[in-house]
Amino acid sequence: MINEVVRLKISSDRMEAWLEILNVALINELDSSDLHTFLKEEKLETRLFCFDEQQWKTQLTETGKITVSKGIPHENGKDGYIEWFVQLEEILEEKEKTSFRDIKKIPTINKDMEIGMLIHPTAGKSGLDVYGNKIKSKPGKKVITKAGRNVGFDDKKNTFVSQIDGKLSISDKLIQVFDTYEWNEDLSLETGNIDFIGSVYIKGNVPTGYTVKANGDIHIIGLVEGAKLKAGGNIIISNGISGMDKAIIQADGDVIVNYINQASVEAGNNLIVTKSILHSQCVAEESILCENGSIIGGSCSAGHKIIVKHIGNLSNSKTEISLGINKRKREELEQFQKELTTYEINKNKLLVLGKQLQEKNNLTTNERIMLLKQRKMLEVTEQNLQKCEKAIEELQISIGNYQDLDVIVNGTMYDNVELNFGKYSRVLNREYKYIKASLKEKEIVIESLK
Template sequence: MEKNAIEIKVAKNRLKAWIELIDSELLEEVRTNDLIKLLEKEKIQKELIHFDEANWKQSLQEKQQLVIAEGTPAVNGVDGYIDWKLSLDAELSEQEKSSFRDVKKIPSVTAETLLAEVIPPTEGKSGIDVYGNIVKQQKGRKVSTKAGQNVEFNEETRNFIAKKDGKLSVTDKLIQVFDMYELSGDVTLETGNIDFVGSVYIRGNVPAGYTVKAQGDIHVLGIVEAAYLKAGGNIVINGGVSGMDKAVIQADGDVRISYINQSSVESGNNLIVSKSILHSQCVAQESILCENGSIIGGTCSAGRQILVNTVGNFANTKTELALGINKNKRERLEYLKKEIDKLLNNKTKLKTLGNQLQDKKERIGLNAKERIMLLKQRNMYEKVIEQINEMEEEMDEMQFSIGNYTDMEVIVKGKAFDNVLLIFGKYSRKLDREFKYFKSYLKEMEIVIDSL
C-alpha cells in the first residue's frame, strides 16, 4: 500500500533522501508508522530522519515531494600556502627605468630578512550520508617548497629567513638567496663559458657556441644565439633567441623571452614570450603565455595552459600545441613504479625474516647475534615502509595531475590556421580550417572548441 502511495528517493551523493507522492488517493491510508517502517526498510539512518509528523501528508500533497532525511557533506581541507613578507614584483615603474633595456629589477634581500611564513594545511572534516556512512574529506596538501642555499627554515615559527645578502630566487621547489655574477658586455673568448653557483647577469649577448650555467637565475639583456643556457632558477632574455636549431634554454623556474626562433626551450614553471615562437620546441611544466604574439611551426607543450594570439600561418605550416604530461614526468613515473615494486619485495622478505626471529624468540629465545639481527630487521622494515609511503605520495600527486585534464586549455585570442594540431594527452584534433577567438579543452574524451 505504501509503495503505491509514496516512494523513497535518495540523491546520487546520498546526502539527501525524500519521499515522492505516487498516488494521492492512497495517501490517506498511509500512517506515520508506515512511513517510518518504509524508511527503516530503506536503511535510512534513524538519527537523520526529520519531518513534521502532524502535517507531513499535507506538505506532500502541496509539494509532491518532501525531504525526509539529510546527511552532512564533507568539508575538504584547505591547502597550505606561503605567506610572503616582502614583494616579489619584478616589474619596474616608469620612474625606475633609465633606458628601454630596463625591463625587470632583481629582487635582493639582506641577511636575517624574514622572507615568508608557511601556513599549514587544514584537515577538513568528514561528513555522513543518509545511510550513516562516513563521507571522507580531502585533506589539504602541505607546502612542498623548501629552504635552499643561504635560506633557513625555522620549524617552530614556520618562517623562511635569509642568511646572506644576495638575490632572492623563488621556484615551486626552493627558496634561495644567491650571490650574483655580473658581466658588463658580451660573453667572449675573454670570459669563456660561465658556470656559476649563484645568478648571472649579462648586459650584452651570448654568441653561438657558448655555455652559461647558473644555480640561480640568468638574465641576458641582449640576444642569445646558438648557445646553451641552464638555470636552477629563472631565465630572462630581453633580446630574444635566434637559435639556428642549436640553441637550448633550460630553467627550473620561469623563462621570459621576447621571441624564440629555431630553438629548444624548457621551463620548470611558465614560459612567457612577448612576441613570437617560430619553428621551435618549447616545453613548460605550467603554462606557455604568448598572449600578444604568434606560434608558427614546431611543438609547444604545457602542463596547464597555452595562451596565444595567432597559431600557424597562411602557408599552413604544421604547428603542434600539446597539453598534459611531458617526457620528464613520464620517465619519473615509470621510475617510481619500478622502485616501489622493489621496495614491496624487500618488505615481504623483511617481514618473513622478522616473523621467523620473533617466533624463535618466543619459543626458545635468541642468541646475541640473532637479537642484533632482529633489531636491524625492525629498523630496515620501518625505513622501507617510510620510503614506500613517500614514493606512493609522489606518484599519487603525479597521477592526479596526469589524469586531471579539467583545468587544461588552449586559448587563441586571434586566429588559428589550417594544419594546427591540438593534443591533450593521448587525444588529438587537427584543424582542417581556420578558427578565430576560441578556447579548446578536453570534454568527455573529446577535444572541443568554444568561442571566446
C-alpha cells in the same frame, strides 16, 4: 489527513525541505505534533527542523509555503599557503623602466630575514542533508614548497628564514637565496663560459657557442643566440632567443623571454613568452603562456595549460601542441617504479633470512656476522624504499589528471595543428577562432570561448 492539507517538497540537493499548502480550509485541524509525525514518517532528520512551532500555520496560510528543514552545508578544507613577508613582485612599473628591454627587477634579501610563514591546510567540516546523511568534505592541499639552498625553516614559528645576503628565488617547489654574479657586457673571450654557484646577471648578449650555468637564476638583458643556458632557478631574457637551431635553454623554474626563434627551451615551471615562439621545441612542466603572441611550427608541450593568441599560420606550418606528462617525466616515473619493485623483493628476502637466523639457538661466528650484515642491508633497503616512494608520489602529483588540461586560443588556430593530450591525438584540418581545447571522455573537444 495531513497529505490532503500540505505537500512536502525536497530540493534537488536535499539541503532544504518545505511545505506547500493544498487546502487552506483544513489547516486549523492540524497541530505541531501532526507536523512532527508527518516529517518523521518522511524520514527527515528531526535535529534539522527549522519551523516556528507557534507560527507555522499562520505563515503557511499567508505565504502558501514554509521551510521546515535545512541541511548543514559541508565546508571543504582550505589549502595551505605561504604568507609572504617580502616583496615578490618582479615586474617593473612603466615609471621604473629606463629602457624597453627592462622587464623584471631582481628581488634581494638579507641574512636572518624572515621570508614567509607556512600556513597549514585545514581538514574541513562535513555536512548533513535534510535526511541526516553525512556530506563529506575535502581536506585542503598541503604546500609543497620547501626550504632550499641558503634558507632555513624555524619549526617553532613555521617561518622560512634566509641564511645569507643574496638573491631570493621562489618556485613552486623551493625557496632559495643565492649570491649573484654580474657581467656588464657581452660574453666574449675575456669571460669565457660562466659556471657559477649562485645567480648570473648579464647586461649584454650571449653569442653562439657560449655556455652559462647557474645554480640560481640567469637574467640576461640582451640577446641569446646559439648558446646554452642552464639554471637551477629561473631564466629571464629581456630581449629574445635567436637560436639558429643550436640554442638549448633549461631552467628548473620559470623561463621568461620576449620571443623564441629556432631553439630548444625547457622550463621546470612556466614558460612565459611576450611575443612569439617560432619553429622551436618547448617544454614546460606547468604552463606555456604566450597570450599576446603566436606559436608557429615546432612543438610545444606543457603539463597543465597552454594559453596563446594564435597557433600555426596561413602557410599551414605543421605545429604540434601537447598537454600532460612529458617523455622525460614518464621515463623517470617508470624507472622509480622498477627500483621500488626491486627493493621490495630484496626486503622480503632479507626478512626471510633474518627470521631463519633468529630461529636458530646457537649461531656460529659466520652466522652472527651474516645476521649483522642482514640488519644493515635491511636498514639501507628500507631507506631506499622510502626515497623511491616519496619520489613516485611527487612525480604522480606533478603528472596530474588529463581532465584538467586546456589549450586556450584567444585568436586563430590554423589548419595542420596537431593536438596531443597524453596519448590522445587530433590533427586539425580546418581553421578555428577563439576556442578552448580539452580532453573529455577520451576525446579531444574544441569549444568556442564566445
